[in-house]
Amino acid sequence: MCSILKFHSIYGSFKFFHSKLNRGSSASDKTPKLEPNRNNHNRVGIFWDLDNKPPNPIPPYEVANKLRIVASSFGVVRHMVAYANSHTFSSVPHAVRQRRKEKELYNRLESKGVIKRNEPHVCRVCGRKFYTNEKLVNHFKQLHESEQTKRVNQIASARGSRRVKLVAKYSMKMEKYKKAARDILTPRVGYGLADELKRAGFWVQTVLDKPEAADHALESHMVDMMDHRRVECIVLVSDDYDFANVIREAKLRCLKTVVVGDTSDGVLKRIADTSFSWEEILMGKAKKEAVSVVENWKDRDILKRLEWTYNPEVDKKKYDPADVVIEESEDENIEDICDNVDDDYKDGGGAWWELDSDENVTNEQTPKV
The missing domain is CATH 3.40.50.1010 (5'-nuclease)
Structure with a gap:
């Protein structure tokens, strides 16, 4: 029984010491989180x-x-x-018209057997091979273009969740068709400026x-x-x-x-x-x-940012006239000095602006007998 009590006391003290040690280590390991360096890039807009x-x-x-x-x-x-x-979207540039004429001439010569390709034309949608570009175009229009039209009409007629499911179902096929149509078909209006x-x-x-x-x-x-x-x-x-x-x-x-x-x-x-x-x-x-x-x-x-600009509100806060200590100068005591001079002249019997005559000066200088 005593051994069990000793074990509990020893285990309790060890548990208390271990928890205290963990609390101390967690407090000491706390470091300020460093925020990621976020560079504020300029937002650019292209207007064409x-x-x-x-x-x-x-x-x-x-x-x-x-x-x-x-x-x-x-x-x-x-x-x-x-x-x-x-x-602008319907017009065709001169260079594009020239390339189209050259391509039409090449297709005519190829269909007549004058020009033969080493490799056949491959349909990028289904993978079928054709020896002339004319047959490839006919195949693409008859099969894949009609399928694309059916998909578009089916999505346009659907509503709600069914429309969402159809878009998700046909998205890859429609994108594949668009990529293949850029190289095979000639745009009916313009040269595909808006689509590009x-x-x-x-x-x-x-x-x-x-x-x-x-x-x-x-x-x-x-x-x-x-x-x-x-x-x-x-x-x-x-x-x-x-x-x-x-x-x-x-x-x-x-x-x-x-x-x-x-x-x-x-x-x-x-x-x-x-x-x-x-x-x-x-x-x-x-x-x-x-x-x-x-x-x-x-x-x-x-x-x-380094240029100085005058802002009266900021300058008023920085340099408050109430905080400025005005030192007394000697010039402020001039009035006191002048008052003392006036008093001296008054004691002498006259104002300071009245000048003494020569007779008064001689009488003052001669001693009394």
């Missing part, structure tokens, strides 16, 4: 005036990607907007076929972005001098401005902080220059 600066004759998807890469050097690209009227820009991540908007309708819509969109403080850097793709007031307004609001255009000495390039040409964007030169531009912006921001 397609009526003034279409991506001719370069493929739109390639131009849009390179433009986004250059804009990402100035910060995080959050908004990519493009405006144009229906005529959407594929690159742009929000494309069609405006009315009126003069400067795209300019007004794009300008209002930019002002709305600035009012809601959604961007800190504006990248404008245009040579139209009508956007000069918007660029000036952006600079007054301390936003960074970048202009992309072909005009070497345009109004927009003179107003904006920096500018690039299409050639610099495509060749990759703009991305290299953007690094030095960002460094210059950082140096300019530091110098602005």
